[in-house]
Amino acid sequence: MKRLLFTGFLFLGIIVFIQTPVVGQPPLPDLVSPEVHPDKTVTFRLRLPDAEEVKIYTQFTEGEHALTGDTSGVWSVTLGPAEPDIYPYAFIVDGVRIMDPNNRLYFPNEHFKHSLVEIPADTPQVHSVQEVPHGVVSYRYYSSETLDTTRPLVIYTPPGYEQNPSKKYPVLYLIHGMTDTEETWFKVGRANFILDNLIARGEAEPMIIVMPYANTYSYDGTTADRGEVLQTALFTRDMVRSIIPFVEENYRTLPDKEHRAIAGFSLGGRHTLATGLSHPGLFDWVCAYAPAVWPEGFEADFENLYADPALLNELKLLSVSCGKEDGLYKSAQEFTKALEMRSIDYQTFFPSGGHTWMNCKKFLAESASKLFQE
Amino acid sequence: MKRLLFTGFLFLGIIVFIQTPVVGQPPLPDLVSPEVHPDKTVTFRLRLPDAEEVKIYTQFTEGEHALTGDTSGVWSVTLGPAEPDIYPYAFIVDGVRIMDPNNRLYFPNEHFKHSLVEIPADTPQVHSVQEVPHGVVSYRYYSSETLDTTRPLVIYTPPGYEQNPSKKYPVLYLIHGMTDTEETWFKVGRANFILDNLIARGEAEPMIIVMPYANTYSYDGTTADRGEVLQTALFTRDMVRSIIPFVEENYRTLPDKEHRAIAGFSLGGRHTLATGLSHPGLFDWVCAYAPAVWPEGFEADFENLYADPALLNELKLLSVSCGKEDGLYKSAQEFTKALEMRSIDYQTFFPSGGHTWMNCKKFLAESASKLFQE
Numbered sequence: 001m002k003r004l005l006f007t008g009f010l011f012l013g014i015i016v017f018i019q020t021p022v023v024g025q026p027p028l029p030d031l032v033s034p035e036v037h038p039d040k041t042v043t044f045r046l047r048l049p050d051a052e053e054v055k056i057y058t059q060f061t062e063g064e065h066a067l068t069g070d071t072s073g074v075w076s077v078t079l080g081p082a083e084p085d086i087y088p089y090a091f092i093v094d095g096v097r098i099m100d101p102n103n104r105l106y107f108p109n110e111h112f113k114h115s116l117v118e119i120p121a122d123t124p125q126v127h128s129v130q131e132v133p134h135g136v137v138s139y140r141y142y143s144s145e146t147l148d149t150t151r152p153l154v155i156y157t158p159p160g161y162e163q164n165p166s167k168k169y170p171v172l173y174l175i176h177g178m179t180d181t182e183e184t185w186f187k188v189g190r191a192n193f194i195l196d197n198l199i200a201r202g203e204a205e206p207m208i209i210v211m212p213y214a215n216t217y218s219y220d221g222t223t224a225d226r227g228e229v230l231q232t233a234l235f236t237r238d239m240v241r242s243i244i245p246f247v248e249e250n251y252r253t254l255p256d257k258e259h260r261a262i263a264g265f266s267l268g269g270r271h272t273l274a275t276g277l278s279h280p281g282l283f284d285w286v287c288a289y290a291p292a293v294w295p296e297g298f299e300a301d302f303e304n305l306y307a308d309p310a311l312l313n314e315l316k317l318l319s320v321s322c323g324k325e326d327g328l329y330k331s332a333q334e335f336t337k338a339l340e341m342r343s344i345d346y347q348t349f350f351p352s353g354g355h356t357w358m359n360c361k362k363f364l365a366e367s368a369s370k371l372f373q374e
Numbered sequence: 375m376k377r378l379l380f381t382g383f384l385f386l387g388i389i390v391f392i393q394t395p396v397v398g399q400p401p402l403p404d405l406v407s408p409e410v411h412p413d414k415t416v417t418f419r420l421r422l423p424d425a426e427e428v429k430i431y432t433q434f435t436e437g438e439h440a441l442t443g444d445t446s447g448v449w450s451v452t453l454g455p456a457e458p459d460i461y462p463y464a465f466i467v468d469g470v471r472i473m474d475p476n477n478r479l480y481f482p483n484e485h486f487k488h489s490l491v492e493i494p495a496d497t498p499q500v501h502s503v504q505e506v507p508h509g510v511v512s513y514r515y516y517s518s519e520t521l522d523t524t525r526p527l528v529i530y531t532p533p534g535y536e537q538n539p540s541k542k543y544p545v546l547y548l549i550h551g552m553t554d555t556e557e558t559w560f561k562v563g564r565a566n567f568i569l570d571n572l573i574a575r576g577e578a579e580p581m582i583i584v585m586p587y588a589n590t591y592s593y594d595g596t597t598a599d600r601g602e603v604l605q606t607a608l609f610t611r612d613m614v615r616s617i618i619p620f621v622e623e624n625y626r627t628l629p630d631k632e633h634r635a636i637a638g639f640s641l642g643g644r645h646t647l648a649t650g651l652s653h654p655g656l657f658d659w660v661c662a663y664a665p666a667v668w669p670e671g672f673e674a675d676f677e678n679l680y681a682d683p684a685l686l687n688e689l690k691l692l693s694v695s696c697g698k699e700d701g702l703y704k705s706a707q708e709f710t711k712a713l714e715m716r717s718i719d720y721q722t723f724f725p726s727g728g729h730t731w732m733n734c735k736k737f738l739a740e741s742a743s744k745l746f747q748e
Contacts, residue, residue, distance in 0.1 A: 050469035095424035098472040099487050104555055110478045113487075129524050131517070139511040139560075141503070150503050162624070165539065181478055186513075250536065 040081035049073025058089035084121030108183035132200035133159030158206035175264030182213035261285030323353035414455035423447025432463035458495030482557035506574035507533030532580035549638030635659030697727035
C-alpha cells in the first residue's frame with residue numbers, strides 16, 4: 001500500500017514534468033505515424049490544429065494527397081498498398097515540405113526535409129535488418145588540404161574487420177547526390193545492411209565502404225557560395241589528395257587499383273566518372289548510378305576518354321546504372337553510346353523506376369556483387 | 375573556345391537538370407539559413423510564399439519571434455547576439471515546429487524536429503571542432519534479449535584506440551533524454567568533440583563512450599505503446615543483460631566497476647540513478663544530469679539507497695548536475711538532501727541555465743574530467 005502510494009506520487013510527478021515546458025518542447029508523442037498495416041497500406045497522422053489544409057507527398061504514390069482533419073486537430077490519410085521498400089515522404093504545410101514529427105527515420109539532406117517509411121516484405125529484402133553479422137558504420141573526421149577545413153567521412157567496415165587484425169580489405173568509395181550529405185548512403189541507401197546481407201550470403205566480397213561528404217562548400221551550411229553546385233574538380237582533388245590517403249592510413253586496405261572502386265549517384269555519379277576515368281591508375285572499378293552528365297558535355301568532361309580509350313579498357317568494370325523512368329535515362333543511354341563509339345567496354349543495369357533512392361539500393365546491391373571479383 | 379562552348383552547353387544541361395523534378399524535390403537551395411554574423415547575431419530565412427505568418431522558436435531567445443515576409447515569399451528575422459554555443463531552433467508554421475530546410479544540422483528526436491545553429495566563440499569552446507586528434511563515432515547493432523529485436527548503439531572510441539591494439543579502456547555509458555535517440559549525445563551533445571578536446575589537453579582519461587537507445591519501445595516508431603514512457607526497469611535489464619556484454623565482447627574494455635561509469639540527462643538521468651545505484655557491483659561512477667526524479671518517488675525508486683547507504687559510499691563518484699533555471703532543479707536539490715540525510719557522499723554541479731542541451735555539454739565536460747581519475 002505504501003509502495004502503491006509512492007507510485008501514485010511518482011506518476012503525479014511525471015505528469016507535472018511532462019506538462020511543464022522545462023525543455024521548451026511540445027507534450028509527449030501521442031500519435032503513431034507512420035503506421036504500416038499488414039496489407040501494406042500506410043496511415044500518416046499529424047497533429048496540427050491551426051492548419052486549414054495539410055497534404056502529403058510520398059514516393060510510392062503520384063502527386064500530392066490531402067489529409068482529413070478531425071475535431072481534435074489531428075490530420076490523417078491512409079495510402080497504398082505499396083511495394084515493399086523504404087520511401088521518402090513529407091507533409092506539406094503552407095507549401096513547405098516538413099518531416100513527420102513523430103517519425104525518427106529522416107532523410108539527411110541540406111535542402112529538403114523528408115521522413116522515411118519502411119514497408120516490410122514477407123521475406124526480408126536486401127536492405128532489411130536481418131539476424132546476420134553486422135558491420136560497423138563510423139563517423140570520422142579528416143583534415144582536408146584542398147578545402148582547408150575538417151570534414152566528415154562515414155565509413156563502413158564489414159563484419160569480421162575487428163576480429164581479423166591481419167586481413168586487408170578492398171575499398172569502395174561511394175558518393176551521394178546533389179544536396180545529400182555523407183550520411184545519405186547510410187541512412188537512406190542502407191549501404192551497411194545491403195553489404196551485411198550480401199556478405200552473409202556469400203554474394204559480395206567483404207569490403208570497406210567510404211562515404212565522403214561531396215559538397216565542397218562548407219559543411220556547416222552557413223557559407224554563401226552554394227550556387228556553384230558542380231564542384232567536381234575540387235571534389236576530385238580532395239578525394240585524391242586527402243580522402244584516399246586518410247583511409248589508407250587509418251584502415252587495413254589493399255592499396256592498389258585492383259582493390260579500389262568508385263561509385264556514386266546523380267551528381268555523385270558525375271563525380272564518379274570524372275574522378276574514376278581521369279585517374280586510371282587509381283580505380284579499376286567505376287560504377288555510375290544515374291550520373292548527372294549530358295551528351296553536350298562528354299568531351300569537355302572526360303578528355304582522356306577521347307584521348308586514350310584503350311586506357312579505359314584496362315578497367316575491370318565500367319558500369320552505368322539508371323532507372324528507365326529516370327529523367328537522366330536518356331543521357332545515360334547517350335553516354336553508353338559514346339563509349340561504344342570508342343570501343344570502350346561497359347556494362348549497364350537499367351531497371352524500372354525513377355531518380356530515387358529506392359533505385360539507389362538496387363544499383364548498389366547489383367554492383368557490390370560484381371566488385372573485386374576475379 | 376571549343377572548351378568554352380562545351381562548358382556553355384554543360385551549364386545549360388545543369389540548369390535543365392536542376393529545373394526538372396527528376397528527384398521529386400524542390401529546386402536547389404538559394405537561401406542561406408542560418409547566417410551567423412561576426413557580431414554573433416543570426417539571420418534565419420525561409421522561403422514560404424503560401425504562409426500568412428511564420429514564427430521562430432530559438433533556445434537563445436525568450437518566447438517566439440515573428441519573421442517578416444518579402445514580396446518574393448522569403449521570410450526572415452535577425453536575432454541575438456547570442457552567447458557562443460550550439461542552440462536548437464525551429465520555424466513555426468501553422469503551429470507546428472519545423473526544421474530549417476536549408477540547414478544540415480538537425481536535432482535527432484522522435485517527437486520534435488529542431489535544427490541547430492552554432493555560434494562560434496573567439497577562442498574555441500570545449501565542444502568546438504578543433505585541430506586535435508579525433509576519436510571515432512560508430513553505429514553498431516546488437517541483439518537485445520530483453521526487447522527481442524536488433525537495436526542501435528552509438529559508440530565513441532578515443533584517439534589512439536586503433537593504433538594501440540593492446541591498450542584497454544574504461545567505459546562511460548551515456549544516456550539520452552525522453553524522446554531523444556541514440557544519436558542525440560553525438561549530434562547535439564557533441565560528446566565526441568568534447569572528449570577529443572579534453573583528452574588532447576590532458577584533462578580527461580581516454581575512454582570509450584557508449585550511447586544506447588534508451589526508449590524501450592520499438593525503434594522504428596510504429597509501435598503503439600509509447601504512452602508508457604518511464605520504462606526504467608526494462609532499460610536497466612537491457613543494459614545489464616545485453617548492452618554491457620556486447621560492448622565488452624566487441625571492444626577492448628577494462629571490465630570492472632572501477633572502469634565503468636554511467637551518466638544520463640533528464641529521463642536518462644533517472645535511468646542512470648536507477649541502473650547505477652541498484653547495481654553497486656557494476657558501476658563506480660554515477661553522474662545524473664537534471665535527472666527526472668521527484669521527491670515523492672525517491673523511496674520507491676531507490677530502495678537500496680535506503681536499505682544500505684554504506685554500499686553507495688563505496689562509489690568513487692556520485693554526482694548530481696542541474697541548471698539553476700531548470701524545472702527539475704528543486705527536485706535535484708531535494709535528491710541531494712535525501713542523500714545527505716543518509717550520510718551518502720555526493721558532488722554537485724549547478725551552473726546557470728535551464729533543461730537544455732547547452733547545459734548537457736557543460737555537464738558532460740565537467741564530469742568527464744573527473745571520471746576514472748585515481
